[in-house]
């Protein structure tokens with residue numbers, strides 16, 4: 001199609017805030033140009049919503065690419081899969097789409113006792129994290145404790161009948177919830193095997209082959225990099241690496257082969273669950289922004305905490321993800337505002353900081369420094385240019401995609417995803 005595109009074989013989309021940035025929509029926009037869309041971490045704790053026309057599609061495990069004919073939807077080894085939820089998603093799709101799903105035999109499964117133990121921990125914790133209670137954290141604990149159950153195990157003849165019951169009895173005993181969810185787990189694993197056995201494969205090898213054939217891969221991080229297990233606001237984080245850094249271990253595909261990393265951020269910020277959020281706002285202003293942006297969780301329905309765009313946090317995200325460009329979403333939510341409040345620095349003990357601090361104690365004492373940036377009278381490239389230029393000056397990174405509404409066609413695409421002169 002064009003010179004630029006040839007150099008852009010593989011792209012990765014990551015969330016730059018605390019999740020819910022609208023990654024689903026951006027992946028959906030870019031997927032039309034990809035051969036496979038790949039998820040590399042997390043599980044059903046993610047929730048993507050995309051509108052095609054007026055039809056709403058919600059996916060939890062599956063990447064948005066599955067809604068595009070002819071594109072492979074790959075669930076990488078770094079994911080933890082909840083069988084009942086995955087089957088529910090699969091049943092909502094036409095058989096043609098199901099045939100394009102590929103699931104890593106190394107991905108781990110989340111079973112009912114994982115959710116049970118997470119509920120107990122959150123209920124009794126002095127400082128609950130505010131997790132989705134789906135058992136994601138405990139499933140990752142089993143993985144790193146070298147005690148997990150993988151998709152490949154489930155598909156091995158005799159495993160469900162002969163090995164799984166004993167493993168689950170021993171585990172639930174150890175966790176202090178003897179027998180919890182064992183029958184349910186066996187039943188759901190049998191259904192999973194029956195329905196998806198032919199979709200389970202060595203996805204590392206598959207991705208390598210696709211690369212060699214010159215096919216285009218689009219990788220999708222779930223949640224957001226401020227929730228990264230290592231680099232997020234620990235311990236108020238998710239149990240995996242949603243940043244670009246998670247791509248390698250989560251797929252077995254070398255990050256050196258990725259040509260472009262796009263980071264998705266809203267024109268403001270949100271966070272679900274507990275933990276530091278330096279640009280957070282409260283009261284009537286927050287209520288109005290939450291309502292205008294429809295900021296209620298796709299997976300949990302929880303109202304999201306809201307705040308202003310946070311430049312020090314974005315600078316941190318730019319470095320962490322080795323970012324090439326921004327996808328700026330939800331511009332329409334602030335449509336008509338004369339000026340847009342943006343946090344450009346923090347004050348800590350009388351000193352001004354331009355960087356996002358590492359320490360949780362420092363994060364809690366931050367006072368945001370707010371500047372008013374130029375607003376836009378309508379959501380188009382021209383009206384938004386002063387804001388976009390300001391963002392580039394503050395971070396050194398250009399905007400490549402501008403999302404101006406929730407529908408697939410409400411988008412402006414710039415270089416490198418559009419060659420000069422080509423209409424979006």
Ligand code: GDP
Nearest residue numbers: 020021022023024048049329330403404405406
């Ligand atoms: P994700 O987890 O990052 O994919 O985010 P979600 O899908 O949970 O949340 C994003 C929400 O914002 C969804 O309801 C999308 O339909 C919606 N959305 C995405 N982009 C835009 C946009 O530019 N404008 C508006 N108004 N909504 C958007």
